[in-house]
Amino acid sequence: MIRIRCISHDGVREIDAEEGISLQTILRKSGYDIYSPCGGRGRCGKCTVWVSGVGKVISCRYKPTSDTEVILPGENEAGILVRQTEFLEDFPFNREISPGLSNSPIGVAIDLGTTTVVLYFLNLIDGAIEKIASFLNPQMRFGSDVISRITYCQENDTGLQELQNAITERINFETDTFLTDRGLVSGNLEKIVVAGNTTMLHLLLGEDPVPIALAPFTPKFTSKQIKKGDSSKININPEGHLITLPCLSAYVGADIIAGLAVLKPLFKNYLFVDIGTNGEIALVTGSTVYACSAAAGPAFEGASISCGMAAVTGAVSGFSDDGEIQVIGNIAPAGICGSGIVDIVAYLVRKGIVDGTGFMKDPFVIHEANAIKVTRQDIREIQLAKSAIFSGIRILMKRAGIGFGDVEALYLAGGFGNYISIRSAVDLGLLPEELEGRIFAVGNSAGIGALQYLRSDEIESRIGRLIENSIYVDLSEAEDFPEEFAMNMDFQQRSV
Numbered sequence: 001m002i003r004i005r006c007i008s009h010d011g012v013r014e015i016d017a018e019e020g021i022s023l024q025t026i027l028r029k030s031g032y033d034i035y036s037p038c039g040g041r042g043r044c045g046k047c048t049v050w051v052s053g054v055g056k057v058i059s060c061r062y063k064p065t066s067d068t069e070v071i072l073p074g075e076n077e078a079g080i081l082v083r084q085t086e087f088l089e090d091f092p093f094n095r096e097i098s099p100g101l102s103n104s105p106i107g108v109a110i111d112l113g114t115t116t117v118v119l120y121f122l123n124l125i126d127g128a129i130e131k132i133a134s135f136l137n138p139q140m141r142f143g144s145d146v147i148s149r150i151t152y153c154q155e156n157d158t159g160l161q162e163l164q165n166a167i168t169e170r171i172n173f174e175t176d177t178f179l180t181d182r183g184l185v186s187g188n189l190e191k192i193v194v195a196g197n198t199t200m201l202h203l204l205l206g207e208d209p210v211p212i213a214l215a216p217f218t219p220k221f222t223s224k225q226i227k228k229g230d231s232s233k234i235n236i237n238p239e240g241h242l243i244t245l246p247c248l249s250a251y252v253g254a255d256i257i258a259g260l261a262v263l264k265p266l267f268k269n270y271l272f273v274d275i276g277t278n279g280e281i282a283l284v285t286g287s288t289v290y291a292c293s294a295a296a297g298p299a300f301e302g303a304s305i306s307c308g309m310a311a312v313t314g315a316v317s318g319f320s321d322d323g324e325i326q327v328i329g330n331i332a333p334a335g336i337c338g339s340g341i342v343d344i345v346a347y348l349v350r351k352g353i354v355d356g357t358g359f360m361k362d363p364f365v366i367h368e369a370n371a372i373k374v375t376r377q378d379i380r381e382i383q384l385a386k387s388a389i390f391s392g393i394r395i396l397m398k399r400a401g402i403g404f405g406d407v408e409a410l411y412l413a414g415g416f417g418n419y420i421s422i423r424s425a426v427d428l429g430l431l432p433e434e435l436e437g438r439i440f441a442v443g444n445s446a447g448i449g450a451l452q453y454l455r456s457d458e459i460e461s462r463i464g465r466l467i468e469n470s471i472y473v474d475l476s477e478a479e480d481f482p483e484e485f486a487m488n489m490d491f492q493q494r495s496v
């Protein structure tokens with residue numbers, strides 16, 4: 001018998017279980033409702049729970065052998081898993097996609113984010129997801145955003161090599177760990193598919209990213225790249241392939257294209273927004289895709305906020321109308337992360353503490369003892385960031401000649417979209433008020449796009465059509481952007 005300690009939003013419970021049965025079965029028998037769209041066959045990857053000391057596991061595949069502490073998904077996370085099923089495709093596994101180089105072929109889909117990297121390990125015999133691993137991108141030590149990493153390459157002779165080594169060594173560590181745990185070797189790793197922004201893909205392949213940051217912003221490549229195993233820096237079968245998915249431009253990357261490709265065709269007109277230092281925005285109208293990238297700056301990542309910090313333990317991640325703060329890890333606050341600052345500024349606007357122009361008389365104190373506060377300059381940073389994103393949306397709508405009444409949905413992709421309060425984002429003017437009720441966070445759509453590419457050949461033709469039918473709108477060249485940007489700086493006070 002082993003003991004399972006379960007932490008959920010209902011509290012903490014300890015249960016006894018037998019060794020050798022899946023965590024999903026153990027949890028189910030104890031009355032926990034684990035979301036399992038594929039019925040425990042390892043296909044959907046949505047029955048994830050967090051195991052202390054191990055990380056995120058697929059609960060239907062994970063069999064604990066000793067006492068284990070399990071953290072169940074919070075309501076927000078669980079909601080996103082449900083919405084992923086509702087809005088993202090799950091193509092049937094096609095066995096033919098396996099290169100057939102070994103008896104136990106493994107594929108890996110990677111969402112190569114600037115901040116977070118997620119790996120999905122797929123069994124290429126039955127299509128089951130064996131493991132999901134994630135880690136902070138080790139390139140963070142060279143800069144938190146793409147421009148600072150490109151600058152590092154520009155200013156250091158060995159910069160590109162250092163950045164490439166940082167990410168490939170970490171990916172190799174994860175893949176080697178996975179293979180060793182199962183008694184496999186790198187020859188079993190036959191295919192890797194990567195989605196990421198244009199800069200991240202250049203750094204992975206060791207291609208010079210500097211042209212991405214210099215006018216006319218022409219990357220070395222935007223098309224799909226295929227590297228044979230023996231010419232890649234990833235430890236895979238020498239005859240296997242490392243594939244990076246196609247990008248649209250220097251600042252609309254394969255992460256957006258893969259995310260768009262995996263959306264179910266539920267609507268004719270919809271927006272797809274990934275908020276980060278560069279807000280990547282796509283507007284789909286029928287078969288045409290208008291896309292742009294809006295330079296929002298690092299405010300939503302906490303970087304340009306006086307008490308800002310990343311969304312890690314100690315960060316204020318939420319703020320309610322009764323003044324209650326949510327802190328990651330339930331400890332004393334050390335700073336404010338993106339979702340926290342969005343909540344706080346929206347609250348200040350709702351209460352009239354910040355006026356329509358963004359003026360606030362005194363700094364707003366969040367936690368006196370730890371000197372956590374929001375300053376006038378912080379409000380300014382948020383105004384700049386929210387106006388960039390909203391103006392990008394408005395420009396695309398103008399180019400397509402449609403109004404918000406014609407837009408059926410707005411999908412929020414990526415990590416930040418998972419955690420912000422949609423109500424706060426609307427109150428702030430970051431997202432359009434007219435679309436309230438039609439805004440859906442779809443989580444890691446780029447990673448799911450790469451995963452679907454790995455398991456089925458259907459998505460490749462979708463990606464091809466998307467690229468072919470896309471119109472890239474360069475906001476730095478858009479004559480109406482400065483006016484839009486100025487107009488959208490103000491806050492609209494809606495209700496108290």
Ligand code: FES
Pocket residue numbers: 035036037038039040041042043044045046047058059060061129
């Ligand atoms: S229930 Fe689908 S992977 Fe576990």
